[in-house]
Amino acid sequence: MKRIILSGGGTGGHIYPAVTIARELENVEPVEILFVGTPNGMESRIIPEEGYRFASIPASGLKRKITFENVKILCRTAGSLWKARKILREFKPDVVIGTGGYVCGPILMAAALSHIPTMIQEQNVIPGVTNKILSHVVDRVALGYKEAKARFPVQDKCVYTGNPTRPAIREAKRDESREKLGIRPDDFMVLIAGGSRGARNINNAMLGVHRHFRDTPGLCLYHVTGTRDYGNVLKELGEVDERGYYGSSSRIVDYQHDMPSAMAAADLVIYRAGAVGLAEVAVRGLPSILIPYPYAAEDHQTYNARVFVAAGAAKMIEDKYLTAQELIQDIEELHNHKDVLAGMAEAAEKLGKASAGADIAHMALELAGKKGER
Structure with missing residues (x-):
């Protein structure tokens, strides 16, 4: 049985792809998996909940300026490498896979120095x-x-696989999902979500959108505010009933536990442009209005969104130009021009890589099989 270390942390965008890859590995053959993350990151809670063993090492990123804090970080990094080597000696992995975040540095560097096959x-x-x-x-x-x-300094190692997506996202059925969520079969459903904590600018702009479309026949605005802004959205709108309905055409929820059903039920999504969310949008073939988070590292969400816009799969609104009127205009245009919407859906589906998780799993197992050759 092959032994595999997966490492990623800091954000859900690094953690959930690792979980998906782990599931795909288990679908291929029996494996023993250990996750490595930071002791206080999201991964320390999520990974045990997913049923996997978890080991932690301290890790943090360098500041962009020369500071005394960077000296302390470098000292901690030396300790992290020692801890990573200890984990490798005890677990004896056949391959180590990193999905992003500072924690990948020590464990992958230690693995490479120990001649263990590695992959990011x-x-x-x-x-x-x-x-x-x-x-x-x-x-x-x-x-x-x-x-x-x-954009990689060493390009001959790069293989395009696409981003892994959860099977539940791909397999959820539209009719069943609409019945589960209480959405009418023929309504034009717009799913609005800015991540688990929400997106304040999107939530603020949506206040005017809800007011404009209130009681519009044949429309459902399904707005996932995130837990942080939920109370403020309810307060600003007023007249939201105990089930989250604002008039007959808006539904306000703080957190969507069953996102696969929400996506399967949707005709259009309004999202940030994180890589995991976009991968899910693509495999579902969903048209989208994207508002990239402007403070993401190196503005990477804008670059992600541009790929979808260039393919004809999405419209993009820069966060600084986001207004209720911009969203109203785009929603009305896509609602009234089903041919445009269908073209966007087709373009989105072409960007999807349903086999990404399985392809990455097979690549990792192929590397693991070469451990003795290094």
Whole structure:
């Protein structure tokens, strides 16, 4: 039985692809999996909940300016490498896979120095600093976007796979999902979501959108505010009933536990442009209005969104220009021009890579089989 370490942390965009890859590995053959993350990151909670073993090492990124804090970080990095080597000696992995975040640095560097096969998965068009550095020492780089290859210093290791998506996202059925969520079969459903914590600018703009479309026949605005802004949205709108309905055409929820059903039920989505969310949009063949988060590292969400816009799969609104009127105009245009909507859906589906998780799993197992050859 092959033993595999997966490492990623800091954000859901690094953690959930790792979980998806783990599930795909288990679908191929029996494997023993250990996740490595930081002791206080999201991964320390999510990974045990997913049923996997978890080990932690301290890790943090360098500041962009020369500071005393960077000296302390470098000292901690030396300790992290020692801890990573200890984990490798005890677990004896056949391959180590990183999906992003500072924690990948120590464990993948230690693995490469120990002649253990290594691989990273880069979700975005603009690679993270850690992954660009690690590309010098790992054996493979699995790319979520073809466009990312030119941005890696070592390109011959890069393989375009697409970003892995959960089977539940791909398999959810439209009619069943609408019945589960209480959405009428023929309504034009717009799913609005800015991530688990929400997106304040999107939530603020949506206040005017809800007021404009209130009681519009044949329309459902399904707005996932995130837990942080939910109370404020309810307060600003007023007249939201106990089930979350604002008039007959808007539904306000704080958190959507069953996102596969929400996406399967949707005709159009209004999203940020994180790589994982866009991969799910693509495999569902969903038209989208994208509002990239402007403070993402190196503005990578804007570059992700541009791929979808260039393909004809999405419209994009820059966060600084986001208004209720902009959203109203786009929603009305797409609602009234079903041919345009269908073209966007077809373009989105062409960007999807339903086999990404399985392809990455097979690549990792192929590397694991070469452990003794290094």
